[in-house]
Amino acid sequence: MSNTVAAANAAPQGLRERKKQRTRDALVDAANRLFLSQGYARTTVDEIAAAVDVSQRTFFRYFANKEEAALAVLADAERYFVARLRTRPAAEHPLEAMHAAVCEAWHDLHAAHQRDGRGVTAALELAQLIESTPTLRAAYLCHQAEQEQQVVEVLAAREEVDPVTDLRPRLLAATFGALIRSAHQAWTTQGAQAQEDGPAGMITMIGRHVDQLGPALAGHWH
Template sequence: MAAQSAPPAAAPEPGLRARKKQRTRDALIEAAHRLFLGQGFASTTVDEIASAVDVSQRTFFRYFANKDEVALAVLAEAEDHFIELLRARPAEEGPLRALRAAIVGSWRERGSAHPTGPCSVNAALELIRIIEDTPTLLAAHLRRVAEQERVVIRVLAEREGLDPAEDLRPAVLAAAFGAVLRAAHLSWTSDQEDIGPEGMIALIDRHLDQLGPALVGDWRSTP
């Protein structure tokens, strides 16, 4: 009697395959950021990033087109999560209150998920500094910020039942909010102690609290 051949091995479940890919992607991001923060963006090569995760350059390029993309990946994910939180805010909240609540939730969740390491609050702020000091990264980041701003405009207009082509308030608020956030991020310096999510939230609140006075207040009076 002929020996029966062994049944073919079952293919990995789609969920398992997706989780494995996500773990590889996360590991590449963490390795890249650790290298960027430790030795600088310009001094870090794709080969070093791949080697740190024990994968090939070919595997790296399955996930990211170049160094710039992996450098911006954490911020891009954080920006997308901020939009999700904004969409989920209660309809009765005013636009600025909803924006503030969404950004607070975003930073608080980051601090909870990544209390230390290359994706922590301080590491994210250090990465923002690297981006600001690297022209190619800054250009790519600002393009991403502009795209996000357009999404925020649409979300705010939908929440308030407005046509953003006719009513300029969503565009003005989205632009002002983004500029205040950037000012808050850049006010942090790397010689500060571990700021943590609550420290970052307090810093953002301080800046947003000055938005009204900066626009309509008398600057010569005592703040």
């Protein structure tokens, strides 16, 4: 997904920038293959660099550590989600805008899947790896907190409210973040069926969670 997201976000690039992007993508792909085949803890930066035939020094030009490389695909996707949220029509309800933006991100994952056949499977496996690796899970939670703040700022700007005195942007951003994580977890439990359904299955799962949000928070359960 990282290639698709990067392409969607990027301005026209010169030859040098395109070469740097290809190197970064290659490092991410190599890191993910190694993490998934032999485990996160057993994989070293030297092994990742060697898989791309670059030096350890080159690796550290792109990533501060292994954690950043492991989270790169999902982090890129989340940045793309925020970018898409900024472009949603002002007349949309904030929840509707976030729902549409995250579906756009998954549609782009579908484009990556059609191109290289690995987009959906990689996202599924990476989500499982992060959940099962305490170090990665802690790093991802910190990243999610940073992204949530960006969403708060976007929502506040869209609705022309002050997020310091108006709690709605922060509450909605936190709630939607929890909703997406719940949808991801529900999707990964489907295993092979989730891979067969692809992004359409994930989009449907997110839609089910969005539909249940109101009744779960404010409706009668019986």
